[in-house]
Amino acid sequence: MVGIIPTWFLALQYTQRESEGHMNKDHPLLDEYNLENGPAPLYRISKDLSDLTLMFIISSVVFFLAAGTLAIIMRTVQSKLILLGNQQQTIGMFYAALTAHGQLMFFGFASMLTVGLSYYLLSKFAKKPLYSMKMSIISYSLMNAASVLLIVSAIMFFGGGWYNLMPLAFHPQNGGWNIFSTVLFLMADTSIGIGLVFFCVNVIATVLKGNIAAGVQVSEPDEGGLFRASSDINDSGRIDLIPMINLPASTRWVSALGISSWFPRKYRKAVPAVSIVVVGIFVNAVALLSGTVGLFTQLGMGFGYLLNPDFQPNWLLAKDAFWFFGHPIVYFTLFSFLAAAYYYIPKFTKKTVPYDKWAYRSWPFYFIFAVLVFSHHSYMDMPNPVFVQTVATIASQAVIFPSGLTVMTIMMYLLRSKIRWNISSFFIVTGIAGWVYGGFTGAQTGWWGTDVYLHNTLNVVGHIHLVILMGSVLLGIGLVYGVIADLTKKRLSKTLGMVHLLTTITGGFGLAFMFTYLGLFGVIRREAIIPDQFMWAMPWLLFFALTVGFGQITFAYNLFKTLGRKTTIEEQLFVTNQEERASSEKDLIHTGESST
Amino acid sequence: MTSALVIATAFFIYVVLSTKSNHVSLKGFDKVKYELNKYHAERYWGIFVAALLIWFWILGYPWMPPVAFESALLQSQNIHTVGVTAGQWYWMLDDRGSSQNANDTNVNTNNNQLYVKAGETVKFIARSIDVNHGFGVLSSSNQMDVPLFQMQVVPGFDNIFYYTFKKPGIYTIKCLEYCGWNHPYMVSSITIHAA
Numbered sequence A: 001m002v003g004i005i006p007t008w009f010l011a012l013q014y015t016q017r018e019s020e021g022h023m024n025k026d027h028p029l030l031d032e033y034n035l036e037n038g039p040a041p042l043y044r045i046s047k048d049l050s051d052l053t054l055m056f057i058i059s060s061v062v063f064f065l066a067a068g069t070l071a072i073i074m075r076t077v078q079s080k081l082i083l084l085g086n087q088q089q090t091i092g093m094f095y096a097a098l099t100a101h102g103q104l105m106f107f108g109f110a111s112m113l114t115v116g117l118s119y120y121l122l123s124k125f126a127k128k129p130l131y132s133m134k135m136s137i138i139s140y141s142l143m144n145a146a147s148v149l150l151i152v153s154a155i156m157f158f159g160g161g162w163y164n165l166m167p168l169a170f171h172p173q174n175g176g177w178n179i180f181s182t183v184l185f186l187m188a189d190t191s192i193g194i195g196l197v198f199f200c201v202n203v204i205a206t207v208l209k210g211n212i213a214a215g216v217q218v219s220e221p222d223e224g225g226l227f228r229a230s231s232d233i234n235d236s237g238r239i240d241l242i243p244m245i246n247l248p249a250s251t252r253w254v255s256a257l258g259i260s261s262w263f264p265r266k267y268r269k270a271v272p273a274v275s276i277v278v279v280g281i282f283v284n285a286v287a288l289l290s291g292t293v294g295l296f297t298q299l300g301m302g303f304g305y306l307l308n309p310d311f312q313p314n315w316l317l318a319k320d321a322f323w324f325f326g327h328p329i330v331y332f333t334l335f336s337f338l339a340a341a342y343y344y345i346p347k348f349t350k351k352t353v354p355y356d357k358w359a360y361r362s363w364p365f366y367f368i369f370a371v372l373v374f375s376h377h378s379y380m381d382m383p384n385p386v387f388v389q390t391v392a393t394i395a396s397q398a399v400i401f402p403s404g405l406t407v408m409t410i411m412m413y414l415l416r417s418k419i420r421w422n423i424s425s426f427f428i429v430t431g432i433a434g435w436v437y438g439g440f441t442g443a444q445t446g447w448w449g450t451d452v453y454l455h456n457t458l459n460v461v462g463h464i465h466l467v468i469l470m471g472s473v474l475l476g477i478g479l480v481y482g483v484i485a486d487l488t489k490k491r492l493s494k495t496l497g498m499v500h501l502l503t504t505i506t507g508g509f510g511l512a513f514m515f516t517y518l519g520l521f522g523v524i525r526r527e528a529i530i531p532d533q534f535m536w537a538m539p540w541l542l543f544f545a546l547t548v549g550f551g552q553i554t555f556a557y558n559l560f561k562t563l564g565r566k567t568t569i570e571e572q573l574f575v576t577n578q579e580e581r582a583s584s585e586k587d588l589i590h591t592g593e594s595s596t
Numbered sequence B: 001m002t003s004a005l006v007i008a009t010a011f012f013i014y015v016v017l018s019t020k021s022n023h024v025s026l027k028g029f030d031k032v033k034y035e036l037n038k039y040h041a042e043r044y045w046g047i048f049v050a051a052l053l054i055w056f057w058i059l060g061y062p063w064m065p066p067v068a069f070e071s072a073l074l075q076s077q078n079i080h081t082v083g084v085t086a087g088q089w090y091w092m093l094d095d096r097g098s099s100q101n102a103n104d105t106n107v108n109t110n111n112n113q114l115y116v117k118a119g120e121t122v123k124f125i126a127r128s129i130d131v132n133h134g135f136g137v138l139s140s141s142n143q144m145d146v147p148l149f150q151m152q153v154v155p156g157f158d159n160i161f162y163y164t165f166k167k168p169g170i171y172t173i174k175c176l177e178y179c180g181w182n183h184p185y186m187v188s189s190i191t192i193h194a195a
């Protein structure tokens, strides 16, 4: 509930600001109109990539709606509003919905959106085409195929749990789901895994091969002639002005992982820095790539057991392996969008503070902890080696360190700034707030000691939804509002956007905080049948879920309507105007590969 | 927890409010940069967050299960071992008797009538015959059952948890890990007798 207050407050501000818009001729790329269109860097991505990004966005929205429908089904079952033929089937439907909701939200929606936007952002901020367009298309097809398979397995009532805690998938017992649906589900996960590998390899190759936009590290004193690697007040976000540099082989990795920001100043100056957005995407790709090893290990054990039931795998290892993948994938969405926020928020606030150095400095930590925290999902597995649990406890808490730095940097951008409030900036700023709230609940459950009480209560579900729904998803949606304008030169409707924003925030925070507090009271998660004492909460949860759902339908309608319509005269004017300006400064703008 | 959320909210409101006041002018950028750098705010913030974390680690150390188990073992002379068998979808408990030695678990394996007293340190050894289950012991307070402690029951392993019940009474045992369609009905109970 607390979260709703500041956002409504923001909304109020927005309505007041509306009349103040004006064109600032001196800063062509910073004018108000451009901000409305998403302050994207000028580098023009290829037509193919632009189309593919759109396809990723469309697919993700479709699967978001599908997974949301599954959430509503869960809510209606728990509220005892629907009954199939018998109790058993109704419960089966709940668990099938729970399983598919979790996987579709993560793979069909969140990862799909992240992968799509990451391709776009990477090409924009590295100022170069992707290493391989073919690989991007393969990743797109595999992820879509997987999402469809997931939906089919859900229709077949597969209920092995979205985190696929083996060997449950193979032991439905008493007329549960069909083993064929298990096979479909495992195939879906395999194809997700392969799709993500294609993505990661593509990203890594794009960054490491050939020239890349790079410059002086952002917070270094300007010694003339050299461009900063990220937007800075002096270049007004002119990514297009940053030169293309062939990074020396020895410094590629340290630059791309953000490690060089920790070097003493003398050495730091010698290592060219890439944009912070590129660092974020690169770090995520490397972490995710190592994570997929976990996924394939788990799937391998599963397939082995399926083919030969005498083969008794180590199920504890299977579980740890899954989370070795499962955690990086959560961070993947969140951190990729956070990286983009470093660029977009200063654009909206028109303010730069010299904290960029620390923004870079947090990335090596994110990298290390994303890989190490996995076993906080198995705190309650007593046979797990103590040192693994201890490392997980330390790492889970330690993520607070880089997060604290990020929050501070972003708050500094906002503090006393004249931020331009629009749908995009609203979503992004609220996403940061949701992530911070989620961080608090995570710090609480992330303890091996407290987890003894909170594990598998709704508190954890509250934490997931705060971090992902109200954190990374809001950040992602905020980016979509901006990116669509850049891709199509058309703007999404502001009124519908406002409806989307307010319903998502009211419903989302309502849902997430309610989960959190019910969990603190001890309500257990993954229960088709809720104890009578808590039935009072069910209509509320259903109401909040429907509110969020309504918001997303508005969003989908807005998106498809905008994609289908022609550009307005106003939008047309803006494009011509922007192109004229661009050509008048032609000598300054590099749209393709070039060297220093 | 709640207070942390309230403080964070207050902070957000403050930041948002601040965007209304006269903002630092772009021209004065160098001045701002100088002023902020002068205090090394970011460095101190970093040190502050790190110190806070280390303090939390020290605070939370005794709660870590192995550490907590160790100190429970040191405090009691007698360990009462209870075997737990989990399957789709039932719980079975058997009394394996008391012993001075925590590793001596086979005092009695004849599925004796369970007799556990308050104040005894109980060693639960749980095994699953099929899939993962969650052994959760719940206490009733304010007419509802809340987890007192829990552990996962991973098939193929001995899953061990030490616990000392302080009050006599009937405690609910519930599966806390989704284990198939009848998971919500995988419920049992354990009676703790007065010492």
Ligand code: HEM
Residues within 6 Å of the ligand: A068, A071, A072, A074, A075, A098, A101, A102, A103, A105, A106, A110, A162, A461, A464, A465, A468, A469, A473, A511, A525, A526, A527, A544, A545, A546, A548, A549
């Ligand atoms: C559209 C709004 C959403 C609604 C209304 C919603 C609702 C729900 C509900 C009712 C549950 C079941 C909780 C329980 O009783 O155990 C659930 C679980 C879950 N949700 Fe969502 N959710 C939404 C968005 C998301 C998003 C965006 C993600 C992640 C990308 C997500 C990930 C999950 C996961 C992983 C679970 C499984 C928790 C478990 O295994 O117990 N949800 N959600």
Ligand SMILES: [Cu+2]
Residues within 6 Å of the ligand: B087, B089, B132, B133, B134, B175, B176, B177, B178, B179, B183, B186
């Ligand atoms: Cu069970």
